[in-house]
Amino acid sequence: MTSYSDQQYRERVYEIVRQIPAGKVMTYGQIALILGEGYTARTVGYCMHSVDDGVPWQRVINSQGKISTDRLTLPHSLQQSILESEGVTFNDKGKCDLGMYQWHPKGHEPEPDGQTRLFG
């Protein structure tokens, strides 16, 4: 049974978000992928509309490296300024470099995928 109002369901999302250090971000889809079963980028986004205290909600953005909270409960300008204060920079198009700022939880680092191995 998975529903957005189910505290258990949302808590799994927050548990991951709480691991994101300042200066780093994660995407909705990335979180959904880690949680798997029952979670999609959309459902993760839905869980984020109201979070528990202590959850760094501002560190979750979309896969394009942009902020999705436009004209919603939270002014997207606020989210960007908070992230900038944490060290995340955005270009003139309102986009940040995910390759530079995306955080990967322990045990979920991206596959090295061989090649470019500096040492034999």
Added chain:
DNA sequence: AACTTGACGAGGG
């Protein structure tokens, strides 16, 4: 029970 609505994402033009 059908239809619309999202803090989404990948793909194509």
Added chain:
DNA sequence: CCCCTCGCCAAGT
């Protein structure tokens, strides 16, 4: 880079 279409899945009507 921007815009649109689909697929996604639970909520609200």
